[in-house]
Amino acid sequence: MKTLSAILTGASALAFATFALAQDDVPPLATLSPPPIPDDNRMTPEKIALGEQLFWDGRLSGNGSMPCSACHLPDAGWGTGSPISFGYPGTQHWRNSQTILNSAYYNKGFWEGSVTSLESQAKGAAGGAVAGNGDGSMMEMRLRFVPDYVRDFKKVFGTEWPQVAHAWDAIAAYERTIVTDASKVPFDRYLAGEESAMTESAVRGMEIFNGEAGCISCHNGALVSDQRFYNIGVPPAAEFSEDPLYQITLRWELYQKGVPEDVYRNGDNDLGLYHVTKQPKDKGKFRTPSLRELRWTEPYMHNGALSDLADVVAFYNGGGGEGQTAGLQPLGLNEAQQADLVAFLEALSMDEPLLLDEPELPETATWSEFQQ
Amino acid sequence: MKTLSAILTGASALAFATFALAQDDVPPLATLSPPPIPDDNRMTPEKIALGEQLFWDGRLSGNGSMPCSACHLPDAGWGTGSPISFGYPGTQHWRNSQTILNSAYYNKGFWEGSVTSLESQAKGAAGGAVAGNGDGSMMEMRLRFVPDYVRDFKKVFGTEWPQVAHAWDAIAAYERTIVTDASKVPFDRYLAGEESAMTESAVRGMEIFNGEAGCISCHNGALVSDQRFYNIGVPPAAEFSEDPLYQITLRWELYQKGVPEDVYRNGDNDLGLYHVTKQPKDKGKFRTPSLRELRWTEPYMHNGALSDLADVVAFYNGGGGEGQTAGLQPLGLNEAQQADLVAFLEALSMDEPLLLDEPELPETATWSEFQQ
Structure with missing residues (x-):
């Protein structure tokens, strides 16, 4: 893996040394290596092509019209695009559809980390x-x-016939191809020695990110995420209180997870990691998302409460939201510094969004084919 | 229970004696007693009223819009009205929605008898x-x-909160009220001594039913059904071969029931009781339906293949359909006799269909109510 330290000799040694010193207990930002591939789900072009079709195929849902792509659309940053996902008819989701860009790199899935593979994420989403x-x-x-x-x-x-468990394998294989291409990312090109790849503002933003603002504490390594959980006090989504179905669906989720009755009866906001651990200290904690491809994945936060990167930076600059337990402090960044931070965040994304066309889906057999 | 023998003294003794002699090994036709009520699901007006609402409430389905009444509509004889039911979106059912009129009297539910109570039928239908x-x-x-x-x-x-298992209890209680009112049925009034209640044609039809045609062999007792299973060779439904989803759904059902692969791969028609028993001799057998309320429950047979009562009588007059194993023989009835039989079948129904209005459904709590 190519890391910051590996390219120190080819770039501004002073700048890098500054933030490396400040945060030398966490992995430095780096260029992504190829994603890890599970031993039991090797990649082949045929498997990926099959997974691509299945990703768009509504047959893998109850009513035949809710494929993976219903909530993970390429032109919506591989999420839904709206703050909160829409959910199956008769329900109303209460969270933002997380992008699947670079989901290959996470060691757990969903905002609360309730599954540990893309294969089980696909199965859980299709069946939930x-x-x-x-x-x-x-x-x-x-x-x-x-x-x-x-x-x-x-x-x-x-196998003689399609098995649904293999459908999740194929979809996961396809998702492992929906990853950042470093050659298209200003930050990665900069790391590789192309000094002009990032603007001066973005370079200053990188220093703030790694130093004064301390973003690197949680957003570190090649994924720009430590994959841990924090409660940073994200405010409730504005639309959450518009339709009672949100509340029903959220409480159903809590109920499903087996939390005590007094919790799901009074859980009027998303309890995050608590869904999994049932530890009161974990209420409101969500996994640190990657900051890669951020330009294409708005809105932000687990409930889409922040609509652009300037809002996100301002949120942190104010020391996070009410009830946060992450230990965030006001950053005291001036407007120019905040703009630099935004410029750096933008430099973590490819120059163009990763758009893939919907594949042509195969037809169900005709009646005469059944008779053969 | 009021039976034929009990009213012999008050009616045409000669006519009754004739068919009673011919079929004295089976229970005679009779007026229905009040339906059996399970010890663990007693009837109360409040429970029935609750069940009435739940019967019409789409909340008891996956997408929020498939209540019991979607397939059991009062003005379609408490069935769907079409030969084959429509199924959940993304599926296509392969059977006629059986009427729930007098379902209270059956000792098993669904055409193949796969459940033994209305409570479990409701649960199975809502979840399937x-x-x-x-x-x-x-x-x-x-x-x-x-x-x-x-x-x-x-x-x-x-209970402090609604439990879904109790919803099935309430719906079953409501369904136990959707039964024949003997005071409105020509046949029952005739049995009760009102000789003019049935036309002369219907009286002749009754004699044919009990005697020459032998319908009473299977359609006997107060329910006019022996609740046993027969393969009478009903032809496939015409629409079955129009949409591949029919085939998918049928084979899914077989697959769910755990039949061997060669059976569900080649099961291009409904195998009925075989779904439950997996005994080859049971292929194509369906439970004898009640003939009560037949006027209001067209079309007929497990797949709605016969659209009116004249067709049904003609079907039996021809000795049943291809592949039948019930031992049916051609009846040799002339047209007048067939018309008499139809007249009698019509006399087994109430003069008016049992129409009940859709109740007003309660509202989901408002947002402010959640906060209390």
């Missing part, structure tokens, strides 16, 4: 009552009646 | 991927956010 609401065997049966899928699952997984 | 596709705890959470339901479930079941 708030998202896909699909019955596993019904989804599988729909796949088995698509001749192209029968052929492709056999080719990729060696 | 082909019908309601509801997640139990999500349905329950929706109920818990309806103040009127919280109040009413507490009143009826004594």
Whole structure:
């Protein structure tokens, strides 16, 4: 992995030394290596191509019209684009659809880290009552009646018929291709020695990020995330109090997770990591998101409460939100410094969004094909 | 229970004696007693009223819009009215929605008898991927956010919050009120001694039913059903071969039931009781339906393949359909006799359909109510 220290000789040694000193207990920012690939789900072009189709295929949902792409659209930064995701008909989600850009690098999925692989994330989302609401065997049966899928699952997984568990494998393989291309990222080019790749403002912002503002404390390493959980006091989403279905869905989630009744009856805001641990100290904690590809993934925070990067920087500059337990302090950055920080955050994204077209989906067998 | 023998002295003794002699090994036709009520689900007006609302409430489904009444509409004879039910979005059902008229009297539910109570039928339909596709705890959470339901479930079941298992109890209680009123049925009035209640044609039809045609062999007792299973060779539904989703859904059902792969891969028609028993001899067998309220429950047969009573009588007159294993023989009835049989079948229904209005449904709590 190419790290900051590895390129010190080719860049501004003084600037790097300054923040390296200030935060030398955390991994420095770095260029992403290829994402880790699980031993039991190796990548092949055929598997990725199959996963691409399945990602867009509503057959993998209860009502046949809620594919993965319903909440993870390329032209919405691979999220929904709205502050809060819409949820399955009859429910209303209460969180922002997290982008799947670079999800390959996370060691756990969902904002509360409740799954530990992309494979289980796909299964959970397709089957969960708030998202896909699909019955596993019904989804599988729909796949088995698509001749192209029968052929492709056999080719990729060696089974006589498509198995829904393999669908999650294929989708996860596809998602592992939806990652940053370092050659298109100003920050990564700068790290590689191309000094003009970042603006002067962005370079100053990087110093603030690593030094005075201390962003690097949590947003570190190649992913620009420590993958830990913090409560930074994000305010409730404005739209949360508009439709009672939000509340129903949130409390259902808590109920599903097995929290005590007094908690889900009074849990009028998202309790985050607490859903998983049931430890009161974890209420309101969410996993540190990567800051890569931020330009394309607005709005921000687990509930989309902040609409642009200037708002995010201003939020931290004020010391976080009410009730935060992360130990944030007001940063005291002036407007120029905040603008520099925004410039650096923008430099962590590719110059163009990663847009992929919707693939053509295979047809269900015709009646006469059934009879063969 | 008032039976034919009990009223022999008050009616045409000769006519009754004739068919009683011919079929004295089966229970004679009779007037229905009040339906059996399970010890663990007693009837109260409050429970019935609650069940009435829940029967029409889409909250008890996956997408919030598939209540019991979606497939059991009063003005469609408490079925769907179409030959084949429509199924949950993304699926296509392969059977006629059986009427719930007098379902209180059956000792098992669904055409294949796969459940043994109305309570479990309601649960199975609301949760099944082909019908309601509801997640139990999500349905329950929706109920818990309806103040009127919280109040009413507490009143009826004594629980602090609505429990979805109690919803099935309430719906079953309501369904036990959707039964024949003997005072409105020509046949029952005739049995009670009102000789003019049935036309002469219907009286002749009754004799044919009990004698020459032998309908009474299977359609007997007060329910006019022996609740056993037969394969009478009903032809496939015409619309079955129009949409591949029918086939997907049928095979999913077989797959769910755990039949061997070669069976569900080649099961291009409804295998009925075989779904439950997996015994090859049971393929194509369906439970004898009641003939009560037949006037209001067209079309007929498990797949709605016969659209009127004349067709049904003609079907039996021809000795049933291809592949039948019920031992049916051609009846050799002439047209007048067939018309008499139809007249009698019509006399087994109330003079008017049992129409009940959709109740007003309670509202989900407002946002401010959540905060209290």
